[in-house]
Amino acid sequence: MLQSFKMALKSIWGNKMRSFLTMLGIIIGVASVIILVSLVNGQMSYMTEQFTSMGTNQINVNVTNLSSRSVTVDQMYQFYEDNKNLFSQMTPKVSLSATLKNGTESLTNTTVSGVSEEYLDMKDQTLDSGRFLQYSDVLSRQKVCVAGYYVAWELYGGAEKAIGQTIKINGYAYQIIGVVSRQDEDELKAGGSDDVLYLPYSSAAKLNNTADINSYVFATADMDHSVEAKEAINSFLYGIFKDEDLYRINAMSELLNSLNSMMSMMSMMLGGIAGISLLVAGVGVMNIMLVSVTERTREIGIRKALGAKKRNIMQQFVIEAAVTSSLGGVVGILVGSVATTIIGSAMGMNATPTPGAVMVSFSVSVGIGLLFGYMPARRAADLNPIDALRSE
Template sequence: MEVVKIMLQSFKLAIKSIIANKMRSFLTMLGLIIGVSAVVILVSVMMGYLNNMVKSFMDMGANTISVSLVNTPARQASIDQMYDFFNENRDIFSEMSPQVGVSGTIKVGTTKSTSTTVSGVSEYYSKMKNYKLEKGRNLSYADMISRQKVVVIGYYVALKLFGSPKEALGQIIKINGSAFTVVGVVERQDKKQLSARGSDDFAFMPYSTAGQLNGTSVPDTYTFATVDTKVSDKAVTLLKDFLKTIYTQKETYFVESMSQMLSEINVQMALMSTIIGAIAGISLLVAGVGVMNIMLVSVTERTREIGIRKALGARKGVIMQQFVIEALVTSTLGGSLGIILGCIASPTIGNIMGMSSPANFNAVLISFSVSVAIGLIFGYMPAMRAASLNPIDALRSE
């Protein structure tokens, strides 16, 4: 009970000292406020950026595998061979789509779009991309077989060329001079902004039609989707073993799963977050030195007060406790204000950058713990100095 009473008294004295020297106390806290808020803001924004990137990859399909081929007249994997491989491994693969890029302009009357990404795909493509339709239908297997001139367009394309998805359905558009019928419009992907070359600026047609349009009979890009991300490694191995039987050189085929890319990105971004947090943490170290300097000045200014208290019987431990608590209160207040600033600034900066970046709990916890530790560590030396003063020398001090 006595210990609690002494600590409470020390806490009251610390508050009185901080209030009595408002400007000095604020300047002492300022370094901690800046340091803690910097750690919270930088780590939170970095984690927000990471989550945004991961979401983008997830939207593309975390269970997808990209296959790129270098076809030559002597060495090439035909569509039939790829489909045979796919059908033989349906326990591993759920979907597969060739991809044929089409470069050119989409035109409706005098209105044209040169930014739209146009590609030939299979009937599985929409499912792999997690696309839901706003209007109309998806491509079908019949479209592939009969090389139908039909197209499914993104929300931005429908809005730009026809004014709305409803108006776009059934309309004719020209791609490189060839007429295509719009059979479907995909739901809006980017809820914040529609823009050229954005996630809603695309059009896709049957891969067989795209090959005919391009004069390409053998696609060099395929996308596979696995039944589960857990079998991605096995799927990559199967694909490589299969392609090895067709292509003699490893440089002529490239296979990479989205889950592997996500793992690598997570590792790299976590490392970057740690480095950025450590750099921001240097300001906390500087703030700690500031706390120690101010506390040393406080000890010098209050030498006579310390002498009087010692002469009246105050023990060394009580004097030391008073100055440690004062440094601890100062750093805790500074850390708390820094956290409040960081929690307000992080989402604001994220909104400006067009992403979600709420304050990261781990960053808040670590930065606050460090600020409290700074009060204890850097307050210890001034407290020891105060507690070690000789009462007689202290009383003689002016």
């Protein structure tokens, strides 16, 4: 075995250019698999982080209140209190399309939401300055609000400077009582995660000129019971509306699971497409090994005449094919790893070679060497020693 390995290396080194061209297909195939799979996994990690920041334990509920069938905030809170074993937090939510102004400065892309005093904890966020909304603010419809970091900097020049200042929301004056800590460490931008404003949902409903609140957010007490929690909400709302078309329940954990399944399928599909190049490379290995057998027919005849057995000849050529594809696999791993890091950085995401992609692509490359090296090796082993010796 060791002797066959040494002979394989000697043969590869003796035909450097031919060996490199044979390996090139393996190198491209292995690198392609690693790059594509790693980039998909990097994108999946990024999207998972985005979902996590939105709260994977959250369930969003939207209802369509009718004059004959409707659900009130008090009813939703009573349901929440009756199911504390399933839910840790709950807040009504009112979305506003608003223009924010401070003097001549204005913002039009800010996400303005009416929420309860529990919303900050639900989002797992902290305050940079001031305080968050309190139950008393909601109860008395106080004209107070909590600004995102971008809003504070853009309109007032800093978080501390914004505290106590007046901001106009669609022309109505509100006092800023707090500033949320910065969420996006890379940049502050309009429409980003820091371009937000929170006010009491009771005040937001008044701004919207509506008495009905149609959106609620629940936080599950345990991620493992998210399906049970969703079913409880569904049962409660169906008992009121008697029509599933009048409400919608979306569990973030289910959306994340669906996303992960789709991305995993895409990763496998792209890996399979890239793997086709490995199959093509295997044909190249087989062709080169057939050429090698033809060139070394006389050498095979001499070895057989000196007592080499059939299995020895097969072993020599199979090992040579496996070593060729293995070396190509190693180079492909290095090329794929470097390329993945460079491409990931260029695309602005953290893409690193995944151990699974590396192991699978390398194993396939070695397997292809063994598989496609078998036929040339079998042909060499079946040569008649007398005919082989007479070969020129």
